[in-house]
Amino acid sequence: LSFPHVGAIDCDIHPAVPGMRALLPYFEEHWREQVMVRGIDGLDSASFPVSIPANGRPDWRPATGKPGSDLAAMREHVLTPFHTRYAICNCLYGAHAVHNVHFATALCRAINDWIAAEWLDKEPRLRASIVVPVQDAELAAAEIDRRAADKRFVQVLLPAAGESPLGKRQHWPIYVAAERHGLPICIHAGSSFRHATTANGWPSYYLEDYVAGSHAFQAQLLSLVTEGVFSRFPNLTVVLAEAGFTWLPQFMWRAVKTWRAMRAEIPWVDRAPSEIIRDHVRFTLQPSDAPPDPRQMEQTIEQIGSDRFLLFSTDYPHWHFDGDLALPDGLPASLVQKLLVDNPLETYPRLKETMQ
Amino acid sequence: MSSALLERDAAQQAKLGIIDCDVHHALRSPKDLHPYLPARWRVHLATYGSRRPTPFTGSSPYFKSAPALSRKDAWPPDGGSPGSDLKFMQEQLLDRYGVEAGLLHLLSITGMDQRNQEFAPVLCRAINEWQSAEWTQKDQRLKAAIVVPGEDAAAAVKEIEHWAGNRDFAQVSLVTHSIEPLGRRRYWPIYEAAVAHGLPIGLHSSGNNGHAITATGWSSYYTEEHHEVSMSQQSLVSSLVCEGVLARYPALKVVIVEAGLAWVPSLCWRLDRQWARMKDEVPHLTRPPSSYVREQIWFTTQPMDEPERPEDILSILEWIGWDRILFATDYPHWDFDDPETAFKAQMTEQQRRMVFRDNARAVYGLA
Numbered sequence: 001l002s003f004p005h006v007g008a009i010d011c012d013i014h015p016a017v018p019g020m021r022a023l024l025p026y027f028e029e030h031w032r033e034q035v036m037v038r039g040i041d042g043l044d045s046a047s048f049p050v051s052i053p054a055n056g057r058p059d060w061r062p063a064t065g066k067p068g069s070d071l072a073a074m075r076e077h078v079l080t081p082f083h084t085r086y087a088i089c090n091c092l093y094g095a096h097a098v099h100n101v102h103f104a105t106a107l108c109r110a111i112n113d114w115i116a117a118e119w120l121d122k123e124p125r126l127r128a129s130i131v132v133p134v135q136d137a138e139l140a141a142a143e144i145d146r147r148a149a150d151k152r153f154v155q156v157l158l159p160a161a162g163e164s165p166l167g168k169r170q171h172w173p174i175y176v177a178a179e180r181h182g183l184p185i186c187i188h189a190g191s192s193f194r195h196a197t198t199a200n201g202w203p204s205y206y207l208e209d210y211v212a213g214s215h216a217f218q219a220q221l222l223s224l225v226t227e228g229v230f231s232r233f234p235n236l237t238v239v240l241a242e243a244g245f246t247w248l249p250q251f252m253w254r255a256v257k258t259w260r261a262m263r264a265e266i267p268w269v270d271r272a273p274s275e276i277i278r279d280h281v282r283f284t285l286q287p288s289d290a291p292p293d294p295r296q297m298e299q300t301i302e303q304i305g306s307d308r309f310l311l312f313s314t315d316y317p318h319w320h321f322d323g324d325l326a327l328p329d330g331l332p333a334s335l336v337q338k339l340l341v342d343n344p345l346e347t348y349p350r351l352k353e354t355m356q
Numbered sequence: 357m358s359s360a361l362l363e364r365d366a367a368q369q370a371k372l373g374i375i376d377c378d379v380h381h382a383l384r385s386p387k388d389l390h391p392y393l394p395a396r397w398r399v400h401l402a403t404y405g406s407r408r409p410t411p412f413t414g415s416s417p418y419f420k421s422a423p424a425l426s427r428k429d430a431w432p433p434d435g436g437s438p439g440s441d442l443k444f445m446q447e448q449l450l451d452r453y454g455v456e457a458g459l460l461h462l463l464s465i466t467g468m469d470q471r472n473q474e475f476a477p478v479l480c481r482a483i484n485e486w487q488s489a490e491w492t493q494k495d496q497r498l499k500a501a502i503v504v505p506g507e508d509a510a511a512a513v514k515e516i517e518h519w520a521g522n523r524d525f526a527q528v529s530l531v532t533h534s535i536e537p538l539g540r541r542r543y544w545p546i547y548e549a550a551v552a553h554g555l556p557i558g559l560h561s562s563g564n565n566g567h568a569i570t571a572t573g574w575s576s577y578y579t580e581e582h583h584e585v586s587m588s589q590q591s592l593v594s595s596l597v598c599e600g601v602l603a604r605y606p607a608l609k610v611v612i613v614e615a616g617l618a619w620v621p622s623l624c625w626r627l628d629r630q631w632a633r634m635k636d637e638v639p640h641l642t643r644p645p646s647s648y649v650r651e652q653i654w655f656t657t658q659p660m661d662e663p664e665r666p667e668d669i670l671s672i673l674e675w676i677g678w679d680r681i682l683f684a685t686d687y688p689h690w691d692f693d694d695p696e697t698a699f700k701a702q703m704t705e706q707q708r709r710m711v712f713r714d715n716a717r718a719v720y721g722l723a
Contacts, residue, residue, distance in 0.1 A: 054633045164573040195568040199588035200537040200595065207634045208598045211626055212571065215587040219570035222580050244626055250618035250661060254583055257662050261691065262421055262579040274664070289626040296621070303668060319633065
């Protein structure tokens with residue numbers, strides 16, 4: 001099988017940090033010593049344990065090491081077979097969940113510099129997201145400013161579940177910095193484990209946590225709209241990555257209905273949430289959470305009512321599809337071309353700027 | 357729609373006799389419970405009050421859209437809060453819309469989320485006595501839910517056994533914001549008792565458990581919270597399926613109340629896809645999660661979801677199953693769904709009968 005399209009832009013792939021040892025050269029002396037003396041290691045996110053089947057496709061798992069930790073394998077598994085023009089690296093190592101904000105900042109710097117040196121410098125098709133200490137917006141903004149001159153960094157990465165909803169004003173310095181540099185905000189699946197993964201407490205199973213992840217995204221989307229982030233930052237684009245998207249129609253209906261009734265509470269939201277979302281928010285393709293009947297997918301796409309919302313992704317090395325069947329049944333042909341190339345180029349101005 | 361058509365619909369509705377699966381009665385004051393509380397606990401309630409993990413003694417942290425969450429016209433002329441006067445409820449809801457049965461859900465005080473574990477069962481008993489004496493005995497159209505101290509399963513089972521067989525009670529209710537997700541083992545004896553006595557479990561968005569309203573913390577506005585309680589109900593459905601409650605108790609019937617329902621198909625698609633990938637984690641599920649949902653869970657309609665193309669609601673109802681949809685008004689709350697206007701899409705006569713009456717008769721065993 002060969003992926004029938006050339007030049008696709010893959011908006012969500014995951015290079016894995018092999019371990020803290022790999023990051024050591026990228027820490028300042030103080031933190032390098034702290035890491036070694038105290039044996040700080042093992043910060044892989046509990047949102048994505050690599051041994052769980054969903055987090056590493058069987059044929060994408062290396063004989064040793066973590067899925068996604070080897071560039072040659074990444075080329076062979078995903079960049080070549082999908083004829084990828086660009087792929088955006090979202091590094092999920094657990095900086096977002098560290099309690100010590102100074103160390104979180106040092107870790108984000110190390111991750112970003114490691115990504116630049118070990119991945120971007122070695123593979124021209126790769127782009128990356130700037131990992132930031134979401135725990136403290138001022139420090140996050142400083143990290144954006146530090147890395148933004150490197151145009152291979154195309155967006156800012158935030159976790160779907162953190163300490164407080166991302167629309168709240170305490171996070172706005174991140175959006176000021178992102179807008180200043182023309183960077184979209186990517187909210188990616190995963191939690192800092194500051195709160196239970198559901199409002200009803202902690203479920204027993206990973207399956208439930210993963211499914212509930214879409215509610216964390218819905219809460220973030222509601223927060224961004226309700227708090228007026230898109231009114232205050234009219235040029236901001238938000239990408240929801242690994243969020244699913246089939247929940248979007250019912251989410252928008254309910255958001256619009258509630259807004260109609262309650263808009264006096266949030267007067268700065270001066271148009272329907274559905275319009276704001278269609279203008280400002282994009283979704284990566286995988287996992288597609290596709291319904292069994294392709295006609296239901298067609299209907300869902302119609303209800304979303306935009307051909308600009310979807311961005312191609314494989315979510316490499318996570319396992320959502322087999323072979324090269326990355327495009328779920330029921331996507332209209334006109335949307336396929338847009339999501340593979342046009343929508344990513346529109347979403348990420350830096351891709352065009354750096355096009356060779 | 358022309359007014360002639362509206363009048364005809366109203367006439368048909370009156371003839372049909374609807375069952376309203378979410379009606380809120382209310383206490384005029386906590387003192388209403390005094391006759392049903394032992395002296396020691398009357399003093400306790402008056403002194404220490406209703407202590408739950410929430411910041412204000414007299415308000416939700418999310419200030420509602422209206423006083424008492426209610427329609428402006430729902431305040432009884434003789435005083436008291438909306439839903440506290442049976443005569444006015446009869447006039448404004450039961451008689452006005454030809455309600456053949458109304459399923460009561462009490463929100464003005466809840467027993468299950470009391471932090472004092474001695475008080476919770478006593479309070480639940482008092483609430484149930486009050487519901488029976490002041491409401492269901494006075495109007496046989498009204499059916500109460502057995503309120504139980506669900507965080508203490510043994511005490512909850514006792515409460516179910518106390519009332520089981522009493523036709524005043526049509527279901528068992530638990531708060532949805534429980535300390536642990538309701539699928540967890542500590543709650544299983546409650547389901548076992550409900551099944552043993554043929555009582556559905558009614559889950560109306562309610563309660564306080566100290567957990568943030570979202571996985572990313574506390575949102576700021578009622579606009580958000582109103583929507584987010586529906587997300588927590590979705591997680592509740594996931595919990596009942598994934599933790600194996602529905603598989604273990606195939607005769608258990610669950611009614612999800614006041615959560616909307618347009619989310620059911622997309623949640624089930626996601627559950628099924630992820631289950632296919634991780635079924636080895638949940639070997640107690642022998643078939644796709646959606647199949648348990650469709651067989652054992654019923655959904656009330658209010659607040660009625662409103663797709664941009666109104667007819668799109670029909671394929672959602674179809675997917676869930678027309679026999680699983682229960683009409684509800686949420687009287688006397690501000691987002692009341694009027695049976696005459698809540699549905700913007702055309703149903704067949706048979707579908708209307710099912711949604712407005714027959715499904716509720718079947719799930720609650722009402723004649």
